[in-house]
Amino acid sequence: MNRLLETKFNTPHNCIPFTELCVEDFEPAIRHGIEMEDKDIQAIIDNPEEPTFENTIIPKTDEILSQATTVFFNLLSANTNDQMDELAYKISPILTEHSNRILLNPELFKRIKYVWEHHRTLTPEEEMLLRNVYEAFEKNGANLDDETKKIFTEKKMELSTLTVKFNENLLKETNAYTLHITNQADLAGLPDSAIEAAAMAARERDLQGWVFTLQAPSYGPFLTYADNRELRRQIYMAKNTLCIKDNEFNNEEIVRRIVNLRRQIAQMLGYKTFADYVLTRRMAQNKERVNELIQQLLEAYRPKALQEIAEVEALARRTEGENFTLQPWDFSYYSQKLRREKYDIDTETFRPYLQLSKVKEGVFSLATRLYGIQFKQNNDIPVYHPDVEAYEVFDGDGTFLAVLYADFYPRASKQSGAWMTTYREQYIDDDGEDVRPHVSITMNLTKPTDEKPALLTLGEVETFLHEFGHALHAIFSKVTFESLSCTNVWWDFVELPSQFMENYATEPEFLNTFARHYETGEPLPAELIERLRRSRNFLCGYGCLRQLSFCQLDMAYYTRHDDLLSPIIPFEQDAWQSTQLLPAIPDTCMSTQFGHIMSGGYPAGYYSYKWAEVIDADAFACFQEEGIFNTKTANRFRHAILERGGTDNPMNLYTNFRGKQPTIDALLRRNQIV
Numbered sequence: 001m002n003r004l005l006e007t008k009f010n011t012p013h014n015c016i017p018f019t020e021l022c023v024e025d026f027e028p029a030i031r032h033g034i035e036m037e038d039k040d041i042q043a044i045i046d047n048p049e050e051p052t053f054e055n056t057i058i059p060k061t062d063e064i065l066s067q068a069t070t071v072f073f074n075l076l077s078a079n080t081n082d083q084m085d086e087l088a089y090k091i092s093p094i095l096t097e098h099s100n101r102i103l104l105n106p107e108l109f110k111r112i113k114y115v116w117e118h119h120r121t122l123t124p125e126e127e128m129l130l131r132n133v134y135e136a137f138e139k140n141g142a143n144l145d146d147e148t149k150k151i152f153t154e155k156k157m158e159l160s161t162l163t164v165k166f167n168e169n170l171l172k173e174t175n176a177y178t179l180h181i182t183n184q185a186d187l188a189g190l191p192d193s194a195i196e197a198a199a200m201a202a203r204e205r206d207l208q209g210w211v212f213t214l215q216a217p218s219y220g221p222f223l224t225y226a227d228n229r230e231l232r233r234q235i236y237m238a239k240n241t242l243c244i245k246d247n248e249f250n251n252e253e254i255v256r257r258i259v260n261l262r263r264q265i266a267q268m269l270g271y272k273t274f275a276d277y278v279l280t281r282r283m284a285q286n287k288e289r290v291n292e293l294i295q296q297l298l299e300a301y302r303p304k305a306l307q308e309i310a311e312v313e314a315l316a317r318r319t320e321g322e323n324f325t326l327q328p329w330d331f332s333y334y335s336q337k338l339r340r341e342k343y344d345i346d347t348e349t350f351r352p353y354l355q356l357s358k359v360k361e362g363v364f365s366l367a368t369r370l371y372g373i374q375f376k377q378n379n380d381i382p383v384y385h386p387d388v389e390a391y392e393v394f395d396g397d398g399t400f401l402a403v404l405y406a407d408f409y410p411r412a413s414k415q416s417g418a419w420m421t422t423y424r425e426q427y428i429d430d431d432g433e434d435v436r437p438h439v440s441i442t443m444n445l446t447k448p449t450d451e452k453p454a455l456l457t458l459g460e461v462e463t464f465l466h467e468f469g470h471a472l473h474a475i476f477s478k479v480t481f482e483s484l485s486c487t488n489v490w491w492d493f494v495e496l497p498s499q500f501m502e503n504y505a506t507e508p509e510f511l512n513t514f515a516r517h518y519e520t521g522e523p524l525p526a527e528l529i530e531r532l533r534r535s536r537n538f539l540c541g542y543g544c545l546r547q548l549s550f551c552q553l554d555m556a557y558y559t560r561h562d563d564l565l566s567p568i569i570p571f572e573q574d575a576w577q578s579t580q581l582l583p584a585i586p587d588t589c590m591s592t593q594f595g596h597i598m599s600g601g602y603p604a605g606y607y608s609y610k611w612a613e614v615i616d617a618d619a620f621a622c623f624q625e626e627g628i629f630n631t632k633t634a635n636r637f638r639h640a641i642l643e644r645g646g647t648d649n650p651m652n653l654y655t656n657f658r659g660k661q662p663t664i665d666a667l668l669r670r671n672q673i674v
Contacts, residue, residue: 004029004068011382013392013403015438016071016423018384023083026072030091033065034098041102044111051111053119053126057133060430060482069095070423077415078407078442079385080171088164096160100153103140112137125647129481132646139269139277152268159261162254163599167415169249170242170593174214175412176249177238179222179231182209189227191348194218196449214239215410216417217446217460224332224347236329240585243592244569251592252568258598259557259564274558278604283492283611283650287559290607294551296664297544297610298579300673304541309581312338328582335539343535345528347457355518356408356445356454359461362514363468366504370634372396373475375404387411393475402426402475403438408454410444415595418443418463420470420487420498427482437486439474441467453518458532462505469501470494478643485645491605493650495612496619497642503620506536507628540671542581544610549579551607553590554597558604568592615654617670618662 002025003009009017040061047055072091076084102108116134141152180202181187187195187210197218198210205211212218212235219239226232243251259274266277275287284290313326316334326334336346364375374394381390381403391404405423410416424438443463448454456464473494474486487494504510508529515524556575557564564571572591573584596602619637626633640657655661668674 002029004071005032005064007063007067012378012380013400013436013438015381015390015403016067018382020382021071023081023087026068026087027091029064029068030072030095033062033068034094036062037065037098038101041105041108045105045107047111051114051118053115053122053130056111056115057130058481074421074423074440075384077167077419077421078440079411079413081413085168088168089161092160092164093157096157097153100140100156103137104142104144104149104153106142109137109142125480125484128647129484132483135281139280141269144268148268152265155261155265155268159258159265162258162261166251166254166258166599167595169251169254170595171415173242173245173247173249174416177214178205179212179235179238180207180209181212181231186228186231187226189225191221191225191351193348193351193446193449193452193455194221194225196451197447200447200449214242214416216444217410220332221347223329224336226333229330229333232329232333233327237585237588240328240588240590242589244587244589251598252589255568255591255598256564259560262558262603263560263563273561275555275604278491278558282490282605282608284607287555287604290551290555293607293611293614294548294555298548300664300668301541301544301548301671304671304673305545305581306541308539308542315341326582328585331582335542339535339538343531343538345531345535347459349528350458350515350524350532351446351455352517352519353515353524354456354458354461355516356448356456358514358516358518359456359464360406362510363464365513366510367468367472369629370631371472371476371638372631373401385411385413400436402436404471404475405438405440407440407442408445409447414442414444416444417595418467420467420474422474422486425474425482425488426477426479426485428480434478437474437477439471439486441471443467455518458505462502465501465505466498469498472501473497473642473645476638476642477645479645479647484647487645489646490650491601492608492611493615493653495608496615496654499609499612499616500619500637503616503623504628506532508533509628537671540673544671545579545581547610549576550590550594550596551610552576552579553594554602554604554606557591557597614664614667615662617667618665619654619658621666621669622658 003017003020004025005028008014011017040059044056044059049055072084072087076088112134116130119130122130141149144152181198195210198212201211201213201218202209212222214235219235222235223232243249262274266274269277271277273287275290279286279290284293309326312331312335315338316326316330317324319334319337340346367373367375373396375391376394378390378392381392383390383405385407387409388405388407391406392400393402393404395401407414418441420439420441422437422439424435426437427435429435443460445460445463446454446456470487477485479485508526511524511529516522553572553575556571568591569587569589572589573580591598597604597606602608620628623630623633637657641653644653651661665674
């Protein structure tokens with residue numbers, strides 16, 4: 001029995017019955033869903049009545065397709081296998097063809113256009129839905145002639161296949177690399193947590209000694225602490241040459257083709273560049289404002305960044321001699337030594353106090369303190385992997401709000417990084433019932449070892465808070481239409497709730513609620529918290545320019561007016577030259593592993609992180625003015641922003657909360673740039 005052909009399950013809150021699914025279920029469910037959705041679309045077209053908002057824009061199509069594709073593509077990122085990867089190649093062009101068949105249907109667009117031009121008086125939310133639907137068709141070629149539509153469709157199908165291939169190559173080459181160490185002397189400098197995790201990784205592979213991988217909880221500590229410079233260089237080069245080697249996983253031509261296809265698609269629709277196409281639906285509005293933000297931040301932070309690099313290099317030369325040249329594989333190593341010298345702390349200092357189980361309690365309790373909500377683990381909710389935990393979320397009055405899945409640890413079947421997604425989004429159904437969301441946060445945090453529980457770095461706590469902020473955006477959703485709910489907002493606004501939550505990571509009042517030594521129960525010492533607060537802007541200039549370099553690379557690719565023909569590596573090095581602070585290493589490449597802008601949701605949009613950082617600093621400044629745990633302020637944030645999804649222009653939502661538009665001033669003050 002294929003459970004994906006059903007929409008009602010005998011599970012708590014009608015959750016997906018993951019344990020009853022198999023890979024073979026997806027294709028028939030998707031094909032059936034396509035067939036049912038085609039019928040629903042045809043019914044709208046065949047309706048003899050005058051097109052109206054009610055009979056043309058609102059009608060929902062069959063849920064089978066949405067359900068099956070949501071589960072499939074979420075699992076493709078979080079728990080894939082070779083069979084899933086092969087199926088992705090097969091069904092991605094089928095789904096693209098189906099989507100194009102709808103978006104390029106002239107009869108359907110004729111009805112939508114009629115409603116666009118002749119609609120009744122609408123509520124603001126209805127207006128936003130109508131605008132989104134009309135522009136979705138327009139921006140996907142509905143106004144093209146038949147011959148151009150055919151070419152347009154072919155390009156979109158090729159793009160769909162290439163993004164799947166990009167991800168598969170990256171995951172497989174990442175998993176293919178291990179640094180296998182058998183000489184204990186090569187572990188010098190590494191903290192016990194990293195050594196224990198590497199020993200466990202070796203045992204999992206039936207190897208003696210220690211194994212380090214390119215997954216963040218393994219790669220990061222090795223680059224930061226290993227005294228063996230040659231091994232640091234090796235693992236750095238392995239990470240930074242992903243998918244550029246002369247093998248089956250090379251992504252260079254795929255990157256070039258993705259960039260060119262996106263530009264061609266945009267130009268077929270009348271836009272000069274792909275960035276112009278994207279930014280019409282962003283707060284930034286156009287590439288000039290994006291470049292203005294990049295330049296403003298570059299001018300403000302570059303002096304600080306150069307000063308920071310000079311300090312790190314000076315320490316390295318005091319240690320290694322005046323002829324020492326600081327290389328990228330040295331920077332984390334010597335910067336942590338500088339941080340310890342200046343503040344007597346490093347990334348490992350806090351790990352004993354940041355046991356994952358306690359961090360979870362702290363993060364959940366923060367949401368309780370701000371918004372009154374409660375989290376209750378429910379082991380009866382099916383999960384897709386034994387590592388995953390499922391929680392019910394209840395409002396302060398006991399009303400059920402959402403299901404939250406939490407997937408914390410790295411594994412070979414999971415993409416690197418961290419993200420939030422949904423298995424079901426919030427909306428009001430035809431019977432007036434508020435359908436509540438099923439939300440998932442997926443991360444790659446430090447795993448427990450045979451000797452110790454999962455102990456996190458402060459950076460990992462920030463990652464947890466970040467994804468949890470996205471989750472709250474979905475959990476609180478309170479809109480009518482599904483396509484406007486949860487995180488379905490303009491892309492340069494979506495990071496506000498997530499980056500806002502990161503502010504709490506260094507607040508003493510927050511840390512004191514959960515940070516206890518995992519063995520003794522001793523609270524995080526006050527003087528250690530004070531050292532943390534003094535160090536909170538350590539390397540903020542360097543960090544800003546690193547992010548700006550990614551923004552520049554993104555804009556360089558997607559503001560092109562013509563085909564990208566040059567080799568990827570020199571193009572990349574030229575694109576971000578003004579933000580590079582360390583020596584450029586030949587034959588390394590970011591683009592071939594930059595999933596955000598190649599296969600993810602951020603092409604011509606990576607600037608969104610800095611854009612949202614400006615806004616999150618301004619928003620948190622409001623909390624600092626009124627009290628960081630002030631429930632009135634928190635509920636204003638909830639009602640004005642978190643509940644509203646994409647029902648209004650994001651700047652309207654923000655000014656409804658703050659009373660004014662944001663500037664970069666709060667960010668500069670937070671980072672002590674001014």
